[in-house]
Amino acid sequence: MPxxxxxxxxxxxxxxxxxxxxxxxxxxxxxxxxSTATLWLCHKAFFGKIPFPVIHIDTGYKxxxxxxxxxxxxxxxxxxxxxxQNKEAIAEGVGPESGKFECCTRLKTQALMQFLEQxxxxxxxxxxxxxxxxxxxxxxxxxxxxxxxxxNYKDQPLEMWDQYQSITEDxxxxxxxxILDWRELDVWEYxxxxxxxxxxxxxxxxxxxxxxxxxEPCTFPIDSDASTIDEIVEEIRVSKIxxxxxxxxDKEKAFTMQKLRALGYM
Amino acid sequence: MNINVVIIxxxxxxxxxxxxxxxxxxDSIMEGRVEEIQKLAEEYKRRFEFAYFIDSFDxxxxxxxTIDTTGVxxxxxxxxxxxxxxxxxxxxxxxxxxxxxxxxAVLVVAAEEGIQEQTGRHAFLIHMxxxxxxxxxxxxxxxxxxxEEVFNDIKSQVSQLLDNLGYQAIEYIAGSAxxxxxxxxxxxxxxxxxxxxxxQALDGIEIFHEVKPLRFAVQDTYxxxxxxxVVGRVESGSLNKGVEVVFQPSAIRGRIEKILAYEGxxxxxxxxDSIGVVISGGEPERGDVFGLVTNPPTSSQEFLGEVVxxxxxxxxxxxxxxxxxxxxxxCHIKDIREKxxxxxxxxxxxxxxxxxxxxxATILLNTEPIVVxxxxxxxxxxxxxxxxxxxxxxxxxxxx
Numbered sequence: 064m065p066x067x068x069x070x071x072x073x074x075x076x077x078x079x080x081x082x083x084x085x086x087x088x089x090x091x092x093x094x095x096x097x098s099t100a101t102l103w104l105c106h107k108a109f110f111g112k113i114p115f116p117v118i119h120i121d122t123g124y125k126x127x128x129x130x131x132x133x134x135x136x137x138x139x140x141x142x143x144x145x146x147x148q149n150k151e152a153i154a155e156g157v158g159p160e161s162g163k164f165e166c167c168t169r170l171k172t173q174a175l176m177q178f179l180e181q182x183x184x185x186x187x188x189x190x191x192x193x194x195x196x197x198x199x200x201x202x203x204x205x206x207x208x209x210x211x212x213x214x215n216y217k218d219q220p221l222e223m224w225d226q227y228q229s230i231t232e233d234x235x236x237x238x239x240x241x242i243l244d245w246r247e248l249d250v251w252e253y254x255x256x257x258x259x260x261x262x263x264x265x266x267x268x269x270x271x272x273x274x275x276x277x278x279e280p281c282t283f284p285i286d287s288d289a290s291t292i293d294e295i296v297e298e299i300r301v302s303k304i305x306x307x308x309x310x311x312x313d314k315e316k317a318f319t320m321q322k323l324r325a326l327g328y329m
Numbered sequence: 330m331n332i333n334v335v336i337i338x339x340x341x342x343x344x345x346x347x348x349x350x351x352x353x354x355x356d357s358i359m360e361g362r363v364e365e366i367q368k369l370a371e372e373y374k375r376r377f378e379f380a381y382f383i384d385s386f387d388x389x390x391x392x393x394x395t396i397d398t399t400g401v402x403x404x405x406x407x408x409x410x411x412x413x414x415x416x417x418x419x420x421x422x423x424x425x426x427x428x429x430x431x432x433x434a435v436l437v438v439a440a441e442e443g444i445q446e447q448t449g450r451h452a453f454l455i456h457m458x459x460x461x462x463x464x465x466x467x468x469x470x471x472x473x474x475x476x477e478e479v480f481n482d483i484k485s486q487v488s489q490l491l492d493n494l495g496y497q498a499i500e501y502i503a504g505s506a507x508x509x510x511x512x513x514x515x516x517x518x519x520x521x522x523x524x525x526x527x528x529q530a531l532d533g534i535e536i537f538h539e540v541k542p543l544r545f546a547v548q549d550t551y552x553x554x555x556x557x558x559v560v561g562r563v564e565s566g567s568l569n570k571g572v573e574v575v576f577q578p579s580a581i582r583g584r585i586e587k588i589l590a591y592e593g594x595x596x597x598x599x600x601x602d603s604i605g606v607v608i609s610g611g612e613p614e615r616g617d618v619f620g621l622v623t624n625p626p627t628s629s630q631e632f633l634g635e636v637v638x639x640x641x642x643x644x645x646x647x648x649x650x651x652x653x654x655x656x657x658x659x660c661h662i663k664d665i666r667e668k669x670x671x672x673x674x675x676x677x678x679x680x681x682x683x684x685x686x687x688x689x690a691t692i693l694l695n696t697e698p699i700v701v702x703x704x705x706x707x708x709x710x711x712x713x714x715x716x717x718x719x720x721x722x723x724x725x726x727x728x729x
Contacts, residue, residue: 066408069601072562073603079548079549079603080655108560110551110558110591110605111553193401194402197383197399200400203426217396217397219423219426220426220719221425221426221714221720221721222426222720223425223429223712223723224712226713226720230718303359303360304359
């Protein structure tokens, strides 16, 4: 069986397991390539209609090209787009100058927390992958978070074969990771194979392109001339530079990512 | 080919170091990562360690031990997904989580220590998980002056251990992950050693897929346009449009009218495919399993399992939940037949009234109707987990 087919099969299985096990799931969509691929897998799993909401966390610091891309895809694929925002923190003026840890926690994690509570969601599909970061490599397919959103990474569930732990208690939720096994290259090859639309910032302009997309102030482009999907696939195939090397919050201090994730960051 | 490899063995015998070495020598480390780790080592006032490529938690680096399982990938002749697992007894559940997704195992034994507690336990557990291809690396050969005698001694100890558990290693490799001997590059320090490097051994792996009867596990039913689509996965065998099938335990019989993927109708589906089917004749439910009428699944209510417990004690007479495939049933612990030593597989006692954390046993289980298969026939439906507010144990079906 070709590799992508195998990866897709497992992702579809995970998505359908979670949909059967949880009452009120939703999928998180950053508009980046990984979560767009995950959205597409959800679209395929349910034969063309995603039966749960698609959440976008808007920090207010996103690239302006994002909004157009977001709204046009929502229309094209016909899903229920919901936008989560920590209005209180934005009103207080929280931003990158408040410190990256504070900014990510308040504008992303807390925005999500408020939204989860408001919508009473018990499961969240997330497009994290093992090969992105050492901390994400330690994840389970179904990963519980307690009512304070905390990830108890020192005591993760037994998760053998495809027996995912899906116990739901009040106010807790489970993170579901359908593309945990995928590599960056797999995602781009999948984008190529399925002819998926991607955020325009991934394509090179004037010798630079974004390889990983976060908020505008904390994401930096890489040198690249890859301006088509085929060229991006080829670039990733030979690259030895880490994918998230342009993401400030991963690098600020050792273990910033672990601390962010322990508090419920994605 | 994609091969999942799990690296097992006792604490501090060099599992994470071995993976770090594989990544480093195969040129799979991202730019800047070596410098990052050098900086980290200085911060902790330690020497540069290959294990730092793998261990990522703050606590793992501080305590110099692996806490949870990690998957990393690198390319040789095959694409390897290498799973690191912790060597401490307290983290056995993380070890099992990692090992359960693997096709082959590499058992690491430190030359200066030989067989230790988790060497035996890990070997026992991967045997139980049905991992038949095992390679042994006698590691840290540099610490015993690359002595052939020590290597031969450990080789005979380990082959005795594996023999007692009922299997054999494919290869014994004399190496040093720290120094890079015979892991990715051949060593010049052991002229007496004529075997392969670890990567040569792994590149020689062949994975055989036996032809097995059709089993399809039902996940759910969706209404798609005018069709009721039964979604799930082909766990074993293959499926053709038009065949007659039987669902169990619901005892529905029907014909496969359509095989569906998002892209449209298919004529055929293979093992591993996540698909939908439209059937004539009844509505199966989540947890059902179907197979061909000529070789159908059967529903069981009593079977013998081999179980390893990862949670608090399990008592004879108690009821827990059992999950196999997509089915959940109540499960009565009817008779704990034999308690096994999870380091050697030997019988410790007969008919104990309970087993404790990290212990293994053969147990007669009484359940609500469920499709299970003998693990040796169809492993995909011959393995189960036990649940008591969380996943507390795992097992395989010995007899039904």
